[in-house]
Amino acid sequence: MIASATELPGVLVIEPRVHHDERGWFMESHSDEAFAAAAGSPVRFVQDNHSLSARGVVRGLHYQLPPSEQGKLIRVVHGQSFHAVVDIRRGSPSFGRAITITLDAVAKRQLWVPPGFAHGLMALEELTEVVYKVTAAWSRSAERGIRWDDPAIGIAWPNAARALLSPKDAAAPLLAAADLPLPS
Numbered sequence: 130m131i132a133s134a135t136e137l138p139g140v141l142v143i144e145p146r147v148h149h150d151e152r153g154w155f156m157e158s159h160s161d162e163a164f165a166a167a168a169g170s171p172v173r174f175v176q177d178n179h180s181l182s183a184r185g186v187v188r189g190l191h192y193q194l195p196p197s198e199q200g201k202l203i204r205v206v207h208g209q210s211f212h213a214v215v216d217i218r219r220g221s222p223s224f225g226r227a228i229t230i231t232l233d234a235v236a237k238r239q240l241w242v243p244p245g246f247a248h249g250l251m252a253l254e255e256l257t258e259v260v261y262k263v264t265a266a267w268s269r270s271a272e273r274g275i276r277w278d279d280p281a282i283g284i285a286w287p288n289a290a291r292a293l294l295s296p297k298d299a300a301a302p303l304l305a306a307a308d309l310p311l312p313s
Contacts, residue, residue, distance in 0.1 A: 211250060219312045
């Protein structure tokens with residue numbers, strides 16, 4: 130696999146090696162050893178999540194507070210989705226900044242979002258399926274969100290006028306009012 134750094138420290142784009150032949154293709158979607166080398170330390174995943182979304186569905190921007198903060202290793206297994214990652218680490222030089230990337234089932238790239246970042250996605254195709262490994266189980270009491278279209282963050286969501294949100298995501302606070310982790 131090839132791991133590429135992004136503008137946000139610790140956030141990586143992972144490109145697995147895909148072996149093609151006349152029968153189709155094969156890839157190793159995850160290796161603890163290779164991922165630890167790319168991330169700079171061992172990462173323990175405790176749960177896999179799988180979502181199916183209609184075109185235009187926005188999920189996020191989500192994160193969890195300590196001690197249940199999550200790292201996420203994300204990949205699209207069907208369709209295509211737009212992903213946004215926001216640095217929510219108070220005191221970080223990149224606090225409040227976002228990066229975006231489009232992931233799809235064809236290219237098979239993955240996105241590593243370490244703890245300390247909020248993540249959101251928008252499905253760009255019908256029946257887009259996203260699978261992600263997480264480093265902590267979901268916790269209702271630790272779950273938090275930031276408004277997906279916060280103008281202070283300035284994410285350029287594709288087809289934003291057609292976004293479909295859950296009531297919870299539509300009511301999420303702006304970054305300035307969000308319940309964020311305390312600086313470590």
